[in-house]
Structure formats: structure tokens, C-alpha cells
Amino acid sequence: MITVYGMRVSGNCWKASQILRLTGHEFHWVETDTQNGDTATQAFRALNPQGEVPVVVLDDGTVLTQSNAILAHFAEGTAWMPAPGLARTRVLQWLFWEQYSHEPYIAVARNLITYRGQKQAQAERLALCAERGAKALGVMEQRLAGHDFLTDAGPSVADLALFAYTHVADEGEFELAAYPGVAAWVARVAALPGIVPLPKPISAA
Amino acid sequence: MITVYGMRVSGNCWKASQILRLTGHEFHWVETDTQNGDTATQAFRALNPQGEVPVVVLDDGTVLTQSNAILAHFAEGTAWMPAPGLARTRVLQWLFWEQYSHEPYIAVARNLITYRGQKQAQAERLALCAERGAKALGVMEQRLAGHDFLTDAGPSVADLALFAYTHVADEGEFELAAYPGVAAWVARVAALPGIVPLPKPISAA
Numbered sequence: 298m299i300t301v302y303g304m305r306v307s308g309n310c311w312k313a314s315q316i317l318r319l320t321g322h323e324f325h326w327v328e329t330d331t332q333n334g335d336t337a338t339q340a341f342r343a344l345n346p347q348g349e350v351p352v353v354v355l356d357d358g359t360v361l362t363q364s365n366a367i368l369a370h371f372a373e374g375t376a377w378m379p380a381p382g383l384a385r386t387r388v389l390q391w392l393f394w395e396q397y398s399h400e401p402y403i404a405v406a407r408n409l410i411t412y413r414g415q416k417q418a419q420a421e422r423l424a425l426c427a428e429r430g431a432k433a434l435g436v437m438e439q440r441l442a443g444h445d446f447l448t449d450a451g452p453s454v455a456d457l458a459l460f461a462y463t464h465v466a467d468e469g470e471f472e473l474a475a476y477p478g479v480a481a482w483v484a485r486v487a488a489l490p491g492i493v494p495l496p497k498p499i500s501a502a
Numbered sequence: 503m504i505t506v507y508g509m510r511v512s513g514n515c516w517k518a519s520q521i522l523r524l525t526g527h528e529f530h531w532v533e534t535d536t537q538n539g540d541t542a543t544q545a546f547r548a549l550n551p552q553g554e555v556p557v558v559v560l561d562d563g564t565v566l567t568q569s570n571a572i573l574a575h576f577a578e579g580t581a582w583m584p585a586p587g588l589a590r591t592r593v594l595q596w597l598f599w600e601q602y603s604h605e606p607y608i609a610v611a612r613n614l615i616t617y618r619g620q621k622q623a624q625a626e627r628l629a630l631c632a633e634r635g636a637k638a639l640g641v642m643e644q645r646l647a648g649h650d651f652l653t654d655a656g657p658s659v660a661d662l663a664l665f666a667y668t669h670v671a672d673e674g675e676f677e678l679a680a681y682p683g684v685a686a687w688v689a690r691v692a693a694l695p696g697i698v699p700l701p702k703p704i705s706a707a
Binding site: 346347359362365369370373381383386389390392393394396397398400436439 | 594
């Protein structure tokens with residue numbers, strides 16, 4: 298069976314479990330906490346020398362890394378990834394944009410504020426996250442104010458990649474009420490069959 | 503004819519012109535300086551509201567953004583992008599890794615040091631770039647010490663994406679001599695038919 302090494306509260310790891318569920322793959326989850334040394338062990342480094350999660354291990358031992366590459370891998374040949382051509386390129390644009398212009402601010406703000414309790418200690422970094430994160434949500438709003446999904450191909454891995462940290466952006470102190478198109482899209486994606494949102498933190502910082 | 507809006511010294515823009523050349527597309531280049539306001543004009547924002555280069559405009563007016571999505575778009579159906587399956591996923595892993603773990607440090611160090619002359623003013627940021635950039639080159643070395651190209655599929659857009667800023671990493675004060683596998687790979691990619699390296703800066707800061 299496929300094995301996924303990941304943290305349950307991580308949006309990047311959520312992408313792996315979500316696409317596996319949506320494409321009918323059973324998998325075994327190994328909770329792997331990046332904060333308590335689980336990714337620093339020799340055994341984990343043998344799987345992924347970079348010490349990052351998610352890591353997906355196939356039946357034959359093949360190791361897959363990079364959350365958006367994992368999305369693309371399992372989506373290939375399904376409705377979650379359009380056929381090659383402009384439709385696929387639009388999906389890839391959002392996937393690359395997510396990792397460069399969205400995740401580094403919205404995921405990082407959530408982690409520092411809600412999971413590490415470093416709101417004061419990291420005030421300067423969080424100010425940058427707030428500014429760039431708001432810009433990213435603005436880019437999404439521009440599209441989603443007038444469209445149901447991020448690309449014209451209908452629900453795709455682009456929506457999954459962006460849903461990962463957008464639906465928990467409040468944990469990074471972003472207010473989705475200010476982005477009504479984004480908020481409506483979050484509800485729309487959450488209502489798709491088989492979507493299981495991230496768990497809420499046990500106690501907010 | 504295809505039009506490319508980009509800066510000649512930008513590695514991300516280089517990717518667009520390079521894949522177009524390699525796949526036999528003629529194009530018209532519009533030099534677009536992100537530092538002097540070229541990307542802030544109403545005309546440019548109409549093409550790309552985010553104000554980023556490269557932007558590729560097809561004959562029918564279709565606008566493509568995100569350098570690695572542009573690589574994938576034109577590489578589709580050529581030897582630069584393997585068919586769907588594990589070989590393609592390996593290429594995508596490197597493309598996502600490049601934008602998240604390589605470009606933000608190696609490209610940024612080069613820009614601040616060589617093109618903006620902010621070596622002193624941005625000392626703290628450059629210290630982070632030096633550390634993370636060295637880590638990224640170490641990851642590449644781990645692969646390239648024993649292989650000719652980044653994936654087993656031979657030269658691909660993964661090599662183009664990483665070549666973009668690695669072959670000018672010295673302009674960000676990274677010494678490739680410390681990474682012999684990477685240095686040999688840079689020479690190997692540069693020697694491929696049709697590869698045109700970035701221009702050297704007129705005066706180093």
C-alpha cells in the first residue's frame with residue numbers, strides 16, 4: 298500500500314492525502330512532526346535527504362516529494378488535471394504561483410501565529426506575511442469574483458493546491474470576509490465530494 | 503508572432519526565450535525593466551495584473567505567465583518534457599523545488615549584489631540567501647555528482663529551470679568550484695545545441 302509521511306495539520310501534506318482519496322488510492326499515514334525531530338532521523342533522511350514532508354512512498358519503494366508534483370502525479374489521467382495544452386498550462390501557472398507567492402506568506406503566518414505561538418517574536422516577518430498574503434488573496438479574488446474555480450477546466454489540482462492554506466487562512470489572521478469571491482470558492486471546494494478540510498487547531502495561540 | 507516581455511538579465515525571463523528557441527518558435531522580445539516602471543504601466547498591467555515578467559503573448563492574444571509553466575507549455579510533446587508518469591513527475595519535482603528552494607535565494611542574492619548594489623544595505627537578507635542558496639546547491643550536487651542531468655530522462659526543462667540562475671550563481675557570490683558535480687553539469691548544459699547563456703553584467707558591483 299502507498300505510505301504517506303506527513304503532518305496532519307500541514308496544508309502541503311493535506312494535498313497528498315486529499316488527491317490520493319480523490320483518485321481512489323488507499324494509503325497508510327505516518328504522522329511525521331517536523332518540529333520534534335521526526336524528519337531529522339537517519340531513516341527519514343534516507344527517504345528524503347531534504348527532511349521535508351510530505352513524502353509519498355509507492356508500493357515499489359519509489360519516493361515522491363514536492364506537494365504540487367504529488368498532486369500532478371496522481372491527478373494525471375483524471376478530471377483533476379486537464380489534458381496537455383492551454384488548460385493544463387493554466388493549472389500549472391496556479392501551482393507555481395501557489396508555491397512562490399501564496400504559501401510562503403499565508404502558510405508561514407498560520408504556522409508562526411497558531412502553531413508556534415511566535416506572534417510577538419516574529420512580528421517583523423509576520424508584517425511581511427500580512428502584506429504579501431493580502432496581495433495573494435487579492436490575486437485570487439480577481440479571478441474568483443467572477444468564476445467558480447481557478448481555471449476554466451472546472452475543479453482541478455489548482456483548486457486543491459490553493460484550498461490547502463486558503464481555507465485555514467484565518468489561522469494566520471487573514472480575514473476571508475474581505476475577499477467574498479475567495480470565501481465563496483472556499484465553500485464551493487469544501488462542498489465537492491470527498492473533500493476533507495484540515496482539522497482545526499486544538500487551542501489557538 | 504509570439505511576443506515575450508522580459509528583462510534580458512533575468513533568469514526567469516531567460517527560461518521563456520530559451521524554450522522558445524529550443525522548440526523552434528520565432529518570437530519578438532520586448533525589453534521590460536521591472537526596476538524602471540515598465541511593469542507598472544496600465545498597458546503592462548492589462549497583460550499581467552501582477553506586474554511580473556516573463557509574459558508570453560501568443561498569436562491569438564493568449565497570455566502566459568510563470569516561467570516554469572511557460573517551460574512546461576512549450577516543452578509539451580518534445581524531448582524536453584517526458585511523457586506523463588514517473589519521469590514527468592521527477593521533472594515537476596525539480597521545477598517546484600527551483601521556485602521554492604533555489605530561486606528565492608540564489609536569484610535574489612545575484613540581484614541584490616550585482617544588479618542593485620545593495621550588498622551592505624541588505625546584509626541580513628543576503629546572509630539568509632547565502633545559507634539557503636548553499637543548501638540548494640548542495641541538493642543539486644547530491645544528484646549531479648553521479649548523474650549527467652537532473653532526471654534520468656536526459657536533458658529536460660528541469661535542467662533549463664535550474665540552469666537559469668545556477669550558471670550565473672557567481673554573480674550572487676556562490677562559488678561553483680565547491681560543487682564540482684554542479685559545475686560540470688553547468689558546462690554540460692551550456693554545451694547542448696541551442697543553449698544561449700545569460701549575458702554577463704557590464705560592470706560587477
